[in-house]
Structure formats: structure tokens, C-alpha cells
Amino acid sequence: MSGLISLTPQQFTMFQKFIYRQTGIWTQDGKIALLSNRIRRRLRERSLQSFDDYYGLLAAGSIPGELEAFIDAITTNETHFFRMPAHFDWFAGPFLDELVAGASAGSRERSLRVWSAACSSGEEPYSLAISLAEQASRLGGWSLEVVGTDICESALATGRSATYRKRSLESVSAERLAKHFIATPGGDSWTVRPEVARLCQFHRHNLLDPMPGPKFDCIFIRNVLIYFDSGSKPVALKHLVDSLHGGGYLVVGTTDGAHDHLEGVERRSTFLYRKP
């Protein structure tokens, strides 16, 4: 088992390149201990003794479901409700003002499609759905859809369960908690109320691929491109911009370094871009 302690530099490079090809995530050279720990868990799960054997089976696709399990193991899924509150203030305020005014003037349909791209376990799409529920008085008769996607199946499973522990809910006020969540019988977690949850749907999607289906009025893409590099960021951003309607908005994380790789959109603020 001594070979399992840590990846060798050669093995690290092999997995680093594999992860990059599959996801666009560039694992920094200093992350050898972290990556070793994460992959070691997969070896244990598959009762394998060597990183090289595991890589061979993984890369050849010889173990059904292992690529998905590997990606689940290597992604960082940290998130919480109403992360970066200014983005949700913009969404529930100026963004909906513009949409509602457009619909009243007859220049747009009463419909809104939002994409939470790389949504992890669903806190971001549900925060958007809660924001919409709180604006229900001016969205009567609207068709509302929040699509959450991620590459990580286990995170999506939490999203579909709509049930969260306290740690995810720390930025949720007591008033919001009471209004939009139901405490589970054990009292240690809370489930999003069905009238809000039904606005959201979850799908597995890789940001390196084009997004199928109709375009969106607004896309949130936050705290994921920071893991990409100057080769994979523009690929993901092009697909995102392609998925926006003209006049649609892209909301990016302020530390994601998207600006230099964005084409075909106008910068509106540190986090906001509009497709002309």
C-alpha cells in the first residue's frame, strides 16, 4: 500500500491532464496532496492498490459509472444560499424591473428562463427561485423556469432533494427560512417548499459542451471559472454567451477572471454583462 500514499509527480501530471480534458479544470501544481487524497478514496471504493491501475481503468472507461464518480470526487462543490447577495439584489430589482416593463410595453413575452450554470448542490438556483417567489405580485401569469446544471451527479442529487443543512442556510434570514422552507422531522435540515422548488429543474451538463435547448434571459456562472485556465475559460464562456437571448444578462463571480475571455457582451458592472 506504500504506493498509495501520494501521487508521484508523473502520476499527478497524468491525472491533471485527464481532469483538464474532461472538465476544463486545471489542477494547480501545488495541489498534489489534495488530489492524492481525493483519488485515494476512489481506489478504496474500487478495491484497487495502485494509482496507475486506477488510471488505466478510468481512462479506458472499463468501470461503468467510474468517470462520473471520479468527477464527483475531484470537484469542489462549496456553495450556500444567497452567496454574493448583491447579485440577487440586482436580479430581484433592476433586472425584473426591466423585464416587467418590457412585457407591459408588449416588447417581450411574459416568460423568464434563468440558468444557474455549475449550480453545485442547488443553493444558487433555489435562491433565484426564492427571489422570484418574493416578486410574485408583479409576475402573475408569467412562465418562470430556473435550470440548474452541474457536472457533479452527487451535488445534483442534493439539488433534486431540495433539502439542506444549517451550513448552507446561514445567509437565509429567519423570515425567509419560515416562509420558503419546511423543517424536516429531525429538525436538523430544511426542505425548500414545493411551490418554490417546482420552479427549478436540474440536469447534468459539462460547461465544455454547448447547452442544448432554448436560450436564456439570464445566466449565473459563478465561482467555477476560477478553476479553469486561459484555454478552457473562453470555451465555456462562448457556450454561455451563445445560450443567451439578445438583451440577456450574464452574472459572473467577481474572482472568476472571466473579463479577459468574454466576447460578444457589454460590461455593465464588476459582475454583470449584457448581450447586445
Ligand SMILES: C[S@@+](CC[C@H](N)C(=O)[O-])C[C@H]1O[C@@H](n2cnc3c(N)ncnc32)[C@H](O)[C@@H]1O
Ligand atoms: C464552487 S461550486 C460553485 C457553485 C455556485 N455556482 C456558487 O457560486 O456558489 C463549483 C461547481 O462547478 C462545477 N463544475 C466544475 N467543472 C464543471 C464543468 N466542466 N461543467 C459543469 N460544472 C462544473 C463543480 O462540480 C461545482 O459544483
